[in-house]
Amino acid sequence: MLCFWGAQVREGFELVKPDQVRHGNSGIQSVCPRTAVQDMSAGRSFAGFIRDGKVSVLRLRSEDYNHDGKLKQLQLKYKIIQIVCGGDGAVLLVDGGNVLIMDKSTVCKPLKGLENRQVIQIACGDHHSMALTKDGQVFVWGENSHGQLGLRKDHPGSPSAQHVQSLSGVPLAQISAGGDHSFVLSLSGVVFGWGKNSAGQLGLGDTTDRHIPTVVNSLNGKKTVSISCGGEHTATLSKGGTVFTFGSGGSGQLGHKSFRDEHHPRVVAELWGSEVSQVTCGRHHTLVSVASSKLIYSFGCGTQGQLGNGEIINKSVPYPVDLSTECNDEYTIEKLIAGENHSFVLSFKEPGNESKPIPSRGILTLDDRMIGRWLSGSEPWKIIKKDINKVFSSASSLNGSFLKTSCDQHYQTSVDHCGLDFDLVKTSFAKISKNESLISEIVKVVQQTLLPSLNPNPVGEESLRVYLLLPELIRRLKKQQRTELTEALASKILQLDPDSLKVLEKYWSRLPDGWLKGLVKLFKKASAYLIGRIAADTMNLDIQTRLPKFVQILQMVYQVCCSANRSITKSDFIINEINDLLDVLQTINDDMLNNRVMLHLTGQIQALIDQQNFSDAVLKNLISLPCIFNLEAKCSYMKNRAWKGCFPLTLRRTALLEDSFSQLRMVPQQQLQEFCLSVFYTEDMKRTDVNKRDFFHNVFEELCAPESLMFMYNDNQTMSWFPAQLSVEKEKYFLFGILCALAFNNNSVVHLPFPLALFKKLLNVKPSLKDLIEFDSVLGKSLQYILNYSEEVEEMEMIYTIVWQGIEVELDPAEPGKKVTNSNREDFVDKYVDHILNKSVEEVFEEFKRGFFKACDRCILEMFEPEELRGVLVGNEEYDWDILKQNTTYEGSFYAEHPTIISFWEVFDELTSNEKKAFLLFLTGFEKVPILGMSAVKMRVRPLFIFTQDHLPEALTCHALLELPVYQNKETLKTKLIEAINHKRGFWEE
Template sequence: MREGLVTFLRDTDGKVTVVTSHKKIDLKKERITLLSSGKEHVLLVSETGTVYEWKCSGQSNIPRPLGSLTNRQIVQVTCGNYHSIVLTKDGQLFTWGQNSRGQLGLRNNEPNFPSPQPLKSLCGIPVVQISAGGDHSFALSLSGAVFGWGRNSAGQLGLGDTNDRHAPVCVKSLNQKKTVFISCGEDHTAVLTKGGLMLTFGSGQYGQLGHNSVRNEHQPRVVAEFWGSKVSQISCGRHHTLALVESSNTIYFFGRGDQGQLGNGQRANQCVPLPVQLPPEYSSDQMIKKITAGGNLSALFISKMDAGQASANLKSCNGPTVLDDETVDRWISDCNPKVWKKIRREIRKMFSSASCINGSFTDKSSDKHYKTSVEMSGLDLSLPRLAFEKMAKKDKVLSTVETTVENDLLPSLGSTAAGVEALRVYLILPELLRVLKKQGRGTQLTVSLASAILELEPESMDVLSSLWTNLPYYYYRTLVKMFHSVCAHFLSLMTTTICDHWTEVEPVLKVLQKLCNINSQRAVQLTEDYFLIKNLDYFFDMILLSIFWYVVIILMVFVHYVKLRYSKYLWALFKSVKSLASYPFILDITCKCNLFQILQQTQPMAFFFNGSTLCVNRETVLDDTIAYLKTKRHNFSFPLEVKFALEAGIDDGALSAEFFTLLGKKIAKDSSVIQASEDSGLFWFSADDSSSSQEELFYIGVICGMAFYNRDFMYIGFPVALFKKLLSIRPTFRDLEELSPVEARSLKNLLAEDEDVVEQMYLDFTLKGKELIPNGAKIPVTKANRQKYVDLYVDFVFNKSVENQFRQFNEGFSRGNPFHLWKIFKPEELRDLLYGMAEYEWKELQKVVTYEHCEPSDELIQNFWSVFFELDEEHRKKFLIFTYGKDRLPLGGLSKLPLKIVRQTYDDADDRFPSTQTCYGILYLPNYSNIQTLRDKLIHAITYCEVFGQV
């Protein structure tokens, strides 16, 4: 500014006025690099980034510096009629001025904000351009997302309506259009795409939209006159528009022309773009550098063409700083302390700004980042991986990044993301965690990142979940590993300091749970092992030991404060353990069983009371049980104790096991409410849904629930589909393949047949006389609808045809198993725990046996094992029933069954039978004189043990 004087023209009510400052303005010889004007104010930005505002309507004509923007490097400014917007180098937007139509985007109805306010709703969006119209505003992101807000009376926001917006809204119709520039008029808007298309919308009163019409457009519409041409620059005046076509170096004007602003020598409006004759002094060795439109004027900037440069192109606007290879290389290079201080400042500015991070590492190959959507992040994740690996070569660089991200970046992230680009940071930071993990660092940063993710509003969280779902396998695996490793770390610490780490581990677990939930939706899924946390056995052993000592203290210690102190400790312990039940995906089936047992034992009634005794006859075991349950005297929360009529014995577990084994066989053999599939042998509900049948199914459900609650086995032979339904999971075609392979094969063939073959089958939408859909008998199955037929077929078999039957069974199961933690198990796990395992590795039994009063090398023991391994499969199972009261195995198989062989010495040993204590897995073996006697007595004992019972 020469001699501190500034002179400019102001248009007020059609008059042109010269306004000059009367005082010398001290700008410390700073050069002005940016300037924008509204109706009655001007913004000036010096080369050092200082912002000056000059209000022309006031008494003072001196520009004043805006102190609230001091030390913020301003890279863009724009002014509307009475409002202003600036963009900083670190990607922040500030707005101030009049807010009568929401043009400041602050979600606030205050009519005016005299000082700059941060536009938080666009936090994290890498904005590369801002533009202000009369009373509306726009921001453009790096990947072409367009956000508008403010006055919308003529549809100038392009949202399809005329409602004002008080906060930025994404113009979805411009998504993936590769928008690179926006220009605003008084009440119309123009956008330019990378491919040279020009779209306009808003007021068309003067033809300023270029659509050969004066009609308003509420959505972006391509200016048809430019089809086949590539527009390189656009600019909007108050009511007119300019466009430059690069190929012909031709300028087009359209819109209002009453003040000659169209440059064609006339004062008429123009509804279609028409070229303008350039001035005579323009020659072929010159190029149009820039076009611009003011309120009611137009200007061209012409310069000599550089050698080799054919024409002018629209230069990219200055936007936020982004991280690239050159910057990283400079950071990790050797430097003196003074240079390092500068680099450290750069790192802190870069990694404290979500906008800068989100604008970095974009996939520029074939402009892929312009395709950013809820399925595609627009990132090339190999770039942050390489960048962070480079930073790891210099510890102080990596440490500064880690500290800045944790202390500055993550706390600045908002709960609502304005667009997909604002969520890129959540995909980039796991690559930093991966590098930190290699150095044994980043644990707390992972917790902080998890907490930030959980702060997201549901809509933003859904978008992030979609991005996770579509992540390439390698990067999704990295994401899971980072959270999994930190979770495992804290859970291992909990074995010694159990109450000290839940605040850290819980947010990580919650994020890991979200990742586990979306894993099933991915095209390429991770196996379950990636989510399981191993080596938790000691953790559960410690809890069981704590429960034991709690009982000892309650029963034996009479000092009140000791009881109180230990009770508080145990309560805190149980509270933490109970939290684990919300995250079953990290537990294998053994840990789930331990968790179920621990929490079941903490139930007040199950913990402090003796069980309920049920007395039944072996011959009428099912009828006796149902009759007892109908009395409603049984408390299902109590442990069950069983007594067989006319038999001696105390139920320490074996009698209950035998009781449920007998019930399972009885139900499978005699019950009419279930029927076996001819081709698989598995059971499903019969079609009979009479009241008596429903009552029987209810009590069968109760019995199954009781078996599960008491951790006993009861095999009936239902398919996995039943357990899916218990867990509210819909059965699928694969379940039909298990229950009825022949039916499933027939349906699979139907799906594979040619169209004419399908028609010749003469199928309709009925099954077993029931319509699968309304008027199904009149709808033939064709090639077009056969998949729907198969889906309805499966739904009918497993749902509609047995709706009442299953409801009764389900209610019964929940009654018999009142501790609803059973829902942590998967369908297959639920089946195996109720049925027990039927895979026998008989050699395992010999490996785990212990001996009393004998040795493995004794002749009696050698004879016993010789006879045992001579037995066929059926007799070996009978040996299990004889020894344990059941032939189904726990998880882990025979290796998990305790077996002790006790030698008993008798003078008449050859006249005695082997005997057992089934509750403890003890086999009493008389000292038989020879192997044949042992064989005869053992086979007789295991064959008829159900007749005479066990000793």
């Protein structure tokens, strides 16, 4: 049955004879044609009807056409399943997915631009139209005066179908076109609108037109299941039956008890609790259906009876349509249609019969049923291949698959929730991967079609699901397939725009543990494979560009894991093959240094140089991505990196600071960063590494002493920090920064008694209360007590005014004297810590930082975590002397059981703790243990042959080499050793 009401038309639209038209109350008529109406539509100029796949149209009276036309059947050779009438003509959907467009003269022709596309939905506005394809793509054509095509601002419009590329990847459920605006709805209930917005019909809170699809954020989470566009207003329906309307309200078509426009979606309060099942918009009126009560409500313009309530006036609240009892009792409402000045209800008898129209179809998605068909072998391989191509070539189809529909969780899709059912994905891909033919075909489609088509600037969070699905699929592939697809996926991830990348990183942070570890393993294996090829002497220049892609993804995931405090550990990212590559470089360097003449003679030196340059270039690309380096590899890189030369400092031992500062001011930045430091003392002018280590030891002892007046110190004088008020020239902090960076560059462990906060700040990591506790335990623990205070008190008898280094400070300048309360105590503590470690020292620290990065390449520094950086510069105090003994090697006539060696170790064991530390300084130039532990100190001992019994032991600090005279007895050895470590370092005398 077709019921209709509104502006006068030819009796029964000529669908039946005049005497077969039933006239009900309030001008409502109904017809039951012999051939049932399957679908119909009414626009400004035409009403169209589909019966048995054939189309009939009737021209409606209008300003240009002052009388009704006759019902005319279009002579088409196609079976039509849907018709949508717009402002001037209509769009027809052919069974099979082709589209025809009908002009004012009712001539139909195929739409250009949709060849080989299967269309499943069509929509028509005043002067533009839309189509949704089976693979989830939106196409548009017509005018673009207000951006209603969603292409771009300067697009002139088009008579042929144009792809709305910005929506690629969004799994769509519905499209809708209004007068000059357009909407689409995703499977997860996200609403996108664009086009004319003069009355706020886009629901974006303003009246500015949009030329690209824009998310209606205020409808997020509302579980929207359908949307309908009117002339200048829009209505949406949420699961559960809530109706929102927005846009023009001049005729009451929003149903809000007013005739005002609404720029934001607003609930139609009068329908609250009615569980509306359908909503549709006409030009200036709106219809809703409540399936449970079989009632239809209307509101808006009623000047031509289109509200069906017996009144010829506008209504601003929903009012029941006066349908006959027969319509309510015998028929079920299938579809509401609201036109320019007409309203229609398409119904069928219960239980269903032939009159029921073909339901609106959705995009193709992958589900368990489809996978079951593929695996069962019940369908020809040709059909299966066709399905695979459709699903896996479309990001929209994949993104609409495996949704977590339980408890409607997919409607919660946002930057925090991706909407995927991870268990379903895992089991589905596990089934597919067992069939070699299936997986091979899928790999081909993904590689050749899907990945190249991915949009680097996707709209909406749903478009990013494919980047979560593909790693789970790829990691189940064989090695060769896996590596190729992993690289292609990495490239696409790195091409994403920054905002999309942030959302993807948020999704990574919330992945289940197994998925997150699988993601890391996928990119780690690919990285390790390529690094292994380099270490195995494969000089493939292609690797140099391929490898960083994998490692960049690993670094991104690593940072996500750190920020989200995920259980996955740092060791899960480390690639041990990096150590092999560093060993190769060291071997090459040693070969070139020790065998240069022989290599020249045999013609092998150029090959080694090429291999060295290649490996070094690869490492330089990787140092900014440090998650794959273990600490040993980082230190090895620092130790063995190639210098471009040396720059000298010529110093007086009695004026180290004065001389070094005056010369460092003049050294160019490039030399400071890329040249090794050489130190000469005017007293002897020997060029040895001993001089450099001695210089760093003494200059930092002097700089960090209280007498320097450069720093403030904690109560027990064990740790220093930058001052809030300067006592020395600001330039000294700049030069101090240069010296710290030079010590770092030259692998020197120095006296730098600062809390971890210093090293965090260098690496742009925000210091915390824990760092303040390290510096000032009394103050820090007091602040921690405030945070831990459990009693419920509103005010804590404190204010935001503090005193630090004798200066009174308002932590909240906008509210002087503000009281600390239970609700703001975290803010108070944060501001307190921030002031001490950041704001109060900002000027001084920036000078220090400027100096540091003048002498240090930022990329190299960022290889290290804050704790590692402190360890590299300061060392540690884990003195395991047994390891030193175990790792010692003997040269010349010495061996482990030599009497002098036995005596030496007996003497060493008898030394005090401080004397042993002094020996370490004597041997290595460092007071503390290197960050890699005592095992990194490889002491060598050899006899000092040219000596008298008065000679002292000597040490070559750069090689940890101890030259030990063969003394006559143990007592002499002990005396001379203690004298040496107390008064000498290396080869020079004080």
